[in-house]
Amino acid sequence: MLDHLVRLYRQLKALARADLRSTEVHETIGEMAVLGARFLATECTRVQAVSRVPAKSYIVFRRQERVSRPVNEAIFCGDPNTLLTRLAHFTPDRLAELHVQDATALIYSVAMAFCAAIDVLKDRDKQTPATYFAIMVAHLIAVTLGVQPRTSIDVLHLEHEQVELPTDYVFDPGAGRSKIHLPVKTSTRERVIQVWAHQRVLDGVYGVGGLLGVLVVLAETKLDRQTLQVIEICLPRQWVLYQRFISQMDRIYYLDPPAAYLDLPNISVKPFGEFFRERARFTG
């Protein structure tokens, strides 16, 4: 089952490079999520974690010596057959029809089923879950906007030499519509200042408003592997400063939104399900 999961992951990366909007990408993501959920349900032990996050309950999956990242119990659909059924809603149009919390929970489950499975497969492999999560989010947004993203942009093209700046995903839906700069992270922690700094460089090159900054994050949970305690690491006061003084992110979406970020005075932080409801902001 694990070999199959790793094979699908390689396949997904190749398909995403070819066409991030394709049906094949959509189907491979669904297959990976269901297989991940089946693996977690049949070959791992589900253990209650000690949540220190108010009003949230977390579980972890254990296999031999390995423990997965914390999984939010209330929004994770761990039954592979139920998840398979719900995948019928895993398109931008159908997600927009769901309640925001149901849409967010579905995407969370699709993300988490694979990420938690990889956590217990290869300890400390952070790249595979992060890449999968970025492809999954970028796929949904590429289908929504109807364009392929790029991952580098030309800057300083007026000068003697051309400089390519590697970026997160950049979507350019064409004349008259805003470009979107899309960093995707499984968590942000203290390195999040990079997101605002990259946005500032893009503002400098394209002018403020030339590219809207949209950050999508899975969760901010941190697990103590000894005690199984789960905390959320949030820096709301720093975020307010970054948003005020470095650049302005248009939206920050979470799959498992930390309460500390939901009422900031100058940043719009929302559950990712909202994106599909308000997609007219980006496609209009």
Added chain:
Amino acid sequence: MLDHLVRLYRQLKALARADLRSTEVHETIGEMAVLGARFLATECTRVQAVSRVPAKSYIVFRRQERVSRPVNEAIFCGDPNTLLTRLAHFTPDRLAELHVQDATALIYSVAMAFCAAIDVLKDRDKQTPATYFAIMVAHLIAVTLGVQPRTSIDVLHLEHEQVELPTDYVFDPGAGRSKIHLPVKTSTRERVIQVWAHQRVLDGVYGVGGLLGVLVVLAETKLDRQTLQVIEICLPRQWVLYQRFISQMDRIYYLDPPAAYLDLPNISVKPFGEFFRERARFTG
């Protein structure tokens, strides 16, 4: 010898907290450097590394299974008695009298003797060398400027609540003189954008020019532990963009300056020995 080194490190941290400019800090740094050099000379094997850096030759120190970071052979004074003699020059006034390359080499040797010793003592402990290096650099600059630095500043003090922003060292030499924002890193790599981003926040709070940004870096070398190949990881084109679009660093000083950074069109990158020659810029 190693126990003694670790004890001195704890002592240095306590002394630095009390008064970074004190004679005790100066003397403890000297003692740590000489003891580190003696340990490397007597209890480690000096091995030639395979330098892929043009015109620079590197060695590493090996002890049992552990290998130190690469050490630039031309500028490292590895003989503990010679280093002890040269320490007489380890003050801002005396450093200013030396040739720039000799001043830089002396500070490099004082930094590297301890950092390389810790490398072979505790594998992958990056915090201890980084903290020692930061204290050593901040000590020299605090003595030069005649003031204690702070490591957080009040921002948004006009609003309802006070927000403290944790920062790198900030020196405030008083009315009519520029404040200095001093990040210190053993290497920068891809995270360096944080330095420009922090500077941008400070520019926002204090106004552009309110705090001069001065970055001090040990080296940008990277060692392949299998092949003992040494490369330098440099991102000069990104630096030019960061300096143009995020904020403006006043100076960037290196102990082992990468050639790739020495001729950038919009950033002044120099060997750290220059700081003492041009200190009137900061003290005047």
